[in-house]
Amino acid sequence: MVKTLIDARAKTEVTCNEKNTPLMLAARKGHVQATQYLMSKRANLDAQNNNGWSALMWTAIVGYEGLADTLLSAGASYHKTDNDGRTACMWAARHGHLGIVETLLACGLNLSQQDDAGLTVLDHAQEHMEMRNTIAAVEEVNGYLVNAAKRNDMEGLRAAIEAGADLNLRDDEGWTPLMWAALHDSLDMVQLIVRHGANPSLLTRQATASKGLAHSTQLLVTLSSVSLDATTGCSRPPRKETGRRWTTNSG
16 A cells, blocks of 8 residues: 555655654554565655654554664664653663663663653663663673773773673763773774774764874774764664673674
8 A cells, every 4th residue: 555655656754643654654553564665765764743753763662673673774863852852762661672672772872861851761661670680781881891991991891892882882071982992092992992893983083173082193094994984873783681791693
């Protein structure tokens, strides 16, 4: 039906009274083929309805994990917030959809982000103990990563990476582990972080505004040799929980 309408030149961005687009409605109902077809016709992945909900938020609310993966792979933004300041991950946590929460955690999230009521992802998961333990474990390993980078602790950093820490995470000062490695002038640490998927463009942009950052010629050569474009979608490999530690599925 969707294909017939689109082929008849129906607009992909037409909305209902609640401002839901066809893509949102397909995602809400779990219609995989319709969602994929609308995406192939370049439907706006991040359009939001009257509540501020996007197609990704709808999948997080109703619990369609496969569709969430599809939207994220296509570049849907997991940073979007609705009218109450809630993200897709907050909605998934609130409704107990652990698989979607784990997928979004693997994308790299600021877990200290609060909605308009002052609630974090962990707060929204208060009725789901397994989920709370998962989120707490991610917070722990990410904190370990940041502290290791600040201390120029190579072994600590390596352990945090092996546990699946988010390498593009920013600390309270807005610095990523790669920025700290550059500040310490540690070529080995920079190479380790970039090799495991950190976005070097975050550093090269910051370096132009920070006199003491990435001052080493060798560091800048290392970074300029890596081409990686930042995207709004999730491109990190999914993590899997092993006890209280996290690891990526990639080598």
